[in-house]
Amino acid sequence: MGKLDNKIAIVTGAGQGIGRGIAEKLAGEGATVVITDIDETSAKETAGAIGGGAIGVRADVTSLESVNDMVQQVLGQFGRLDVLVNNAGWDKASPFVDSDPADWDKVIRINLYGVLNTCKAVLPAMAEQGFGSIVNVASDAGRVGSSGEAVYSGAKGGVIAFTKAIAREMARHQVSANAVCPGPTDTALFASLGGDNPKLRDALTKAIPFRRLAQPSDLANVVAFFASDESSYVTGQTVSVSGGLTMS
Known part of the structure; x- marks a missing residue:
């Protein structure tokens, strides 16, 4: 028996990296996982690899229309929706004074508007059901800031505040909302932001009390707790999964 048996869970941006790790964990705990990604091929490939009834669906989180179509497909196929994991994200590292305003727009549309769009599509159904997570x-960037990621930090800070606000609004419907903040995690995105530089990687590892980067599974374990009935009395909370890099 898994702690997510019979639950229907959507995970955005789950074609690779942290999202794929989350999807694998939720499926392993018994959930039927809807893998969404802007790259439909990777979404379907991940769903096929995970099995357990998982399906892959293309969804662009920056488009409310695209997200609505995906959610209606899920509700039409499964009849309900128990869990939404907003994982899709993107960043391009540079000092703020050197950054391109066009990149600000992309960072905010994916990282902040993406969460607004999916929640707008999902919350009415969860409220009507009288349950959901x-x-x-x-990101810890949204809690303590991150050099070279100013706009990303701002967007993720917005996600944290938004999570607390919808937790308050949705509590009367028995719908919980919580935020998980990864620290540096060993993914392709991290590598693209400079993590493939051995000096940077080594410096970061030394700064982390546990002396290692996070693995996607480290994040997935915490997400699975928040997605499960074990956390049914927990809402509006922010948990860092950073090996002790940030503590507060």
């Missing part, structure tokens, strides 16, 4: 993957 929202798990937003934010």
Whole structure:
């Protein structure tokens, strides 16, 4: 028996990296997982690899229309929706004074508007059901800031505040909302932001009390807790999964 048996869970941006790790964990705990990604091929490939009734669906979180179509497909196929994990994210590292305003727009549309769009599409159905769990993957950048990621930090800070606000609004419907904040995690996105530089990687590892980068499974374990009935009395909370890099 898994702690997510019979639950229907959507995970955005789950074609690779942290999202794929989350999807694998939720499926392993018994959930039927809807893998969404802007790259439909990776979504379907991940769903096929995970099995357990998982399906892959293309969804662009920056488009409310695209998200609505995906959610209606899920509700039409399964009849309900128990868990939404907002994992889709993107960043391009540079000092703020050197950044391109066009990149600000992309960062905010994916990281903040993406969460607004999916929640707008999902929350009415969860409220009507009288149950549901929202798990937003934010970032420690949104809690303490991150050099070279100013706009991303701002967007993720917005996700944290938004999570608390919808937790208050949705509590009367028995719908929870919590945020999980990864620290540096060993993914392709991290590598693209400079994590493939051995000096940077080594410096970061030394700064982390546990002396290692996070693995996607480290995040997935916490997400699975928030997605499960074990956390039914927990809402509006922010948990860092950073090996002790940030503590507060």
